[in-house]
Amino acid sequence: MLILRSVLLFALAAVFEIGGAWLVxxxxxxxxxxxxxxAGVIALGLYGFVATLQPDAHFGRILAAYGGVFVAGSLAWGMAVDGFRPDRFDIAGALICLIGVAVIMYAPRGG
Structure with a gap:
């Protein structure tokens, strides 16, 4: 359940940050x-707030992992809103970033 909450918070943060940047x-x-x-500035502020709701308490880890979400989310936003069509290298890069997110955020860590 904690991972699901984290993933949903990353998705919400992406909507606010990418949407805010798009509005600006x-x-x-x-x-x-x-x-x-x-409206964009407000959305960007909401992104900063949503990031604080992640279950992990380490700022650097959250923002590093969010970087991968931002990469994939930006491509998805471009497809949905601006008619952008990513090529295979865009898709491969986004998948690599999301694998990085999973390793940074959800790999088992010792005590």
Whole structure:
């Protein structure tokens, strides 16, 4: 159950961080304005809060593992929202990152 909670928190954090960055991108690069930028800043703040809810207490471990989630999540966001089509190397890289997440977060550790 602890692993499921952790995975769900990583997914929620990804939505807030990637979504927040995308909103800022839209506000600045696509000239959608300050409301989009402000919403992005709020979402990025929520990402920082959600990261603190992980069961593991080590900041460095959480953020390192989240880096892999961010890589895979960014590709998925691009596919869902911007019509991006990853190639086999994008997919292979994302899978390698997710394996890294699993090793960092869920490998058994001694006492």
């Amino acid at each position: 991108w839209q506000g600045v690069r696509e000239h959608r304005g300050l409301v989009w930028i402000g």
